[in-house]
Amino acid sequence: MIGLGLIGGSLLRASVASGRTTWGAAVSEVDADAASRAGYDVTTDVEAALHRAATAEALIVLAVPLPAVENLLRLVAQHAPHCVLTDVVSVKGPMLDAVRRRAPYTRYVGGHPMAGTAESGWLAGNASLFEGAAWVVGVEEDTDLLAWAEVTRLVLDVGAFAVPLPADSHDETVARISHLPHLFAAILATIGAQGGPLAMSLAAGSYRDGTRVAGSSPELVRAMTEGNRDALLPIVDEALGRLGAARGSLASTGGLAATIKAGHDGALAYSTAHDAARSGVRITLSAPDARDALIGLGERGGRITALDDGVAGGEVT
Amino acid sequence: MIGLGLIGGSLLRASVASGRTTWGAAVSEVDADAASRAGYDVTTDVEAALHRAATAEALIVLAVPLPAVENLLRLVAQHAPHCVLTDVVSVKGPMLDAVRRRAPYTRYVGGHPMAGTAESGWLAGNASLFEGAAWVVGVEEDTDLLAWAEVTRLVLDVGAFAVPLPADSHDETVARISHLPHLFAAILATIGAQGGPLAMSLAAGSYRDGTRVAGSSPELVRAMTEGNRDALLPIVDEALGRLGAARGSLASTGGLAATIKAGHDGALAYSTAHDAARSGVRITLSAPDARDALIGLGERGGRITALDDGVAGGEVT
Numbered sequence: 001m002i003g004l005g006l007i008g009g010s011l012l013r014a015s016v017a018s019g020r021t022t023w024g025a026a027v028s029e030v031d032a033d034a035a036s037r038a039g040y041d042v043t044t045d046v047e048a049a050l051h052r053a054a055t056a057e058a059l060i061v062l063a064v065p066l067p068a069v070e071n072l073l074r075l076v077a078q079h080a081p082h083c084v085l086t087d088v089v090s091v092k093g094p095m096l097d098a099v100r101r102r103a104p105y106t107r108y109v110g111g112h113p114m115a116g117t118a119e120s121g122w123l124a125g126n127a128s129l130f131e132g133a134a135w136v137v138g139v140e141e142d143t144d145l146l147a148w149a150e151v152t153r154l155v156l157d158v159g160a161f162a163v164p165l166p167a168d169s170h171d172e173t174v175a176r177i178s179h180l181p182h183l184f185a186a187i188l189a190t191i192g193a194q195g196g197p198l199a200m201s202l203a204a205g206s207y208r209d210g211t212r213v214a215g216s217s218p219e220l221v222r223a224m225t226e227g228n229r230d231a232l233l234p235i236v237d238e239a240l241g242r243l244g245a246a247r248g249s250l251a252s253t254g255g256l257a258a259t260i261k262a263g264h265d266g267a268l269a270y271s272t273a274h275d276a277a278r279s280g281v282r283i284t285l286s287a288p289d290a291r292d293a294l295i296g297l298g299e300r301g302g303r304i305t306a307l308d309d310g311v312a313g314g315e316v317t
Numbered sequence: 318m319i320g321l322g323l324i325g326g327s328l329l330r331a332s333v334a335s336g337r338t339t340w341g342a343a344v345s346e347v348d349a350d351a352a353s354r355a356g357y358d359v360t361t362d363v364e365a366a367l368h369r370a371a372t373a374e375a376l377i378v379l380a381v382p383l384p385a386v387e388n389l390l391r392l393v394a395q396h397a398p399h400c401v402l403t404d405v406v407s408v409k410g411p412m413l414d415a416v417r418r419r420a421p422y423t424r425y426v427g428g429h430p431m432a433g434t435a436e437s438g439w440l441a442g443n444a445s446l447f448e449g450a451a452w453v454v455g456v457e458e459d460t461d462l463l464a465w466a467e468v469t470r471l472v473l474d475v476g477a478f479a480v481p482l483p484a485d486s487h488d489e490t491v492a493r494i495s496h497l498p499h500l501f502a503a504i505l506a507t508i509g510a511q512g513g514p515l516a517m518s519l520a521a522g523s524y525r526d527g528t529r530v531a532g533s534s535p536e537l538v539r540a541m542t543e544g545n546r547d548a549l550l551p552i553v554d555e556a557l558g559r560l561g562a563a564r565g566s567l568a569s570t571g572g573l574a575a576t577i578k579a580g581h582d583g584a585l586a587y588s589t590a591h592d593a594a595r596s597g598v599r600i601t602l603s604a605p606d607a608r609d610a611l612i613g614l615g616e617r618g619g620r621i622t623a624l625d626d627g628v629a630g631g632e633v634t
Contacts, residue, residue: 114521134519163518176512177520181527183573184501186580187559191552193583195493197618197634200590201480202451203494204431207587209526210498215584218577225573235508236564242504243560247553256500256542260535263503266510267532270524273517301514317514 001061002046002072004031006116007088008063010125012040014158017127025049027068031122046072047079054080059150061111062087065223066094073102081105084147086154088113090174090224092138092167093231107147110138110167112174113160120217131159134303139164139294145285148294152307162304162312164294171231179225179232180239182213186221189214273301278315285310318378319363319389321348323433324405325380327442329357331475334444338373342366344385348439363389364396371397376467378428379404382540383411390419398422401464403471405430407491407541409455409484410548424464427455427484429491430477437534448476451620456481456611462602465611469624479621479629481611488548496542496549497556499530503538506531590618595632602627 001012004026012035015022024042026032035042043049053060060083062072069089076085085106089095092110099108115133135155137148152162165173189211192199213221225232246259281302283293294312297304302316318329321343329352332339341359343349352359360366370377377400379389386406393402402423406412409427416425432450452472454465469479482490506528509516530538542549563576598619600610611629614621619633 114519116522133521136519165515169515173512173516173519177509177516177524180508181505181523183560183563183576184505184527185523186576186583187556187563188498188501189581189583189587190559190576190579191497191555191583192494193586194555195490197590198482198486198616199490199494200587201618201620202431202453202490203587204450205433206498206502206530207494209529210501211580211584211587212526213523214580215588216581218574218581221577221581222573225577226567226571229567229571233564233568236560236567238508238511239504240557240560240564242507243500243553243557246500246504247550247557250543250546250553251550254543254546256539257535259500259507260503260538260542262507263528263531264506264533264535264538266503266506266508267528269510270506270517270520270528271532273514299515301518303518 001025001063002049003063003068004028004035004042004122005063006120006122006124007113007129008061009035009122010127010129011061011063011088011158012042013125013127014130015154016040018157020154020157023049023052034122047075050075050079053083058083059154060085060106061154062089065089065220066091066227067223069095069098070102073098076106077103083107084109084150086111086151089227090178091228092136092170094227096138096140096167107144109143109147109151110136110170111151111155112136112170113155114178115160120220128159130155133160134163135160136165136170136298137162137304138167138170139291139298140166141291143291145290149285149307149310149312152304152312156305156307163298163302164304165298166295168231169295169299171228172235175228175231175235179228180235182216182221182225183236184239185211185214273317276317278317281314281316283312283314285312318342318380319366320380320385321345321352321359321439322380323437323441324430324446325378326352326439327444327446328378328380328405328430328475329359330442330444331447332471333357335474337471337474340366340369351439364392367392367396370400375400376471377402378471379406382406382537383408383544384540386412386415387419390415393423394420400424401426401467403428403468406544407495408545409453409487411544413455413457413484424461426460426464426468427453427487428468428472429453429487430472431495432477437537445476447472450477451480452477453482453487453615454479454621455484455487456608456615457483458608460608462607466602466624466627466629469621469629473622473624480615480619481621482615483612485548486612486616488545489552492545492548492552496545497552499533499538499542500553501556502528502531590634593634595634598631598633600629600631602629
């Protein structure tokens, strides 16, 4: 585990708790010290941790923000070029490009756990952060499915389920359901604060919920939104179009029925998605169409919940 | 209590629990039946309830959405024209206009509790909904401060604190901290649902929080946003401007630092507002400048927490 912030630190705890032999490294001495005091096997010597991974043929997890990835990939290529490598970075296209450029010999499978809080750092983490969470595990045309299974095994071991997806599907979807929400929260928090102490004294549930993630580390939010620029721009344009249409309707007819009805339908779609009937699926990873079957399952909103003898078991609505 | 939905139903419960003699009326037979079965003194005969209020010189609370107000005010003017009257409608300027037009003889003091959930109806309510909540109690140039004290007494009795404000300050502020958040939630929920089952399967904390109030009753959200059109339009324009600026910056330099930094500062202002040191204030309601003192306190983010012998005790940062 390279990086021991909220996600890396939680994953180290959860991995150890599941019985896996796991060691960590962090450039942040604060996080490394805290993890070490909590009894975990960690170091600030990233190169030593990678060398150890190469010797043990371990799975390497990069748990750092995108801007820190390039330097780490150079070290991985140097010290552990043949290990299976994954990451938890919230954009997958730019991550895939970086790996192809900097560490082309690793067996890389991108990852992204859909879990987090507005907090950051080792102390904010906990071993149950990933329980029941969706975790995207990348599938591209050239993905090594043995490496994919190794990453998926970790995902299942820490209590999450795996969503197999190519990088472009992932990036377009997180722009919708994570990066736009972060931008909206920032704008709401700005406009609320412009109302001064009176606005802060009247702010209640809708404001608290709508602005919660505006409290996240600005560096992390910049890394994920700016890193996903190409997928985020058309989604921001969609938001501008919808907000502009609402503005026009409110100014002309005074009505917001279309905007509010569409939002209510959307909220209903979200709440019913979790209750939808699901049917079981089994995908044999050695089959010639296994990659297509995995991607098809992920793109229909399905998930992998078990892995046995080279067969991925999942469910889809 | 006229209206026994989420707010009216919770207020009936809380008022009775505080020891006040309280009766209710609802046009909705579903809500009236449920309240009656729970042991409360309620009827579907609104005129009878108002006549009883006139006889008892009771405080009347209109707990209905803005579109239902005009008809009720006609009944109030007819059956209880001299009672103290308040309401819980989320816009105060249009409410004040309606009272001046339809029931000019009542001693009206506008009210708005900053509490609610995405649910609605009697069954969604509870007696502790208002505990610790801000509750705007209107103060205009011609407000009868004895009536104001009577409404504030109810607010304090149910566990809330009172924020004295004129209608225009209220409406501008709720546009910022409640109505824009509702529009943003609707747009986020629409754009998320456009991503289909895949988007719903990956949606996590930022999406859940950012879209929560999109599940609110569309009729109630329309009533409050459309009813506050004049105050909401410039706030929507501010949001369009800020989102457009973020879009331009992301497309040109690729940077979102200004947007994200401003949002983080706003989130900090909100979280520290609750921890700020407060000093005590006492306002004698019979003093000639009492209205100005109350409004000044409300507009600085202050609140009234006690009322004794014609003196309002409060605190301000």
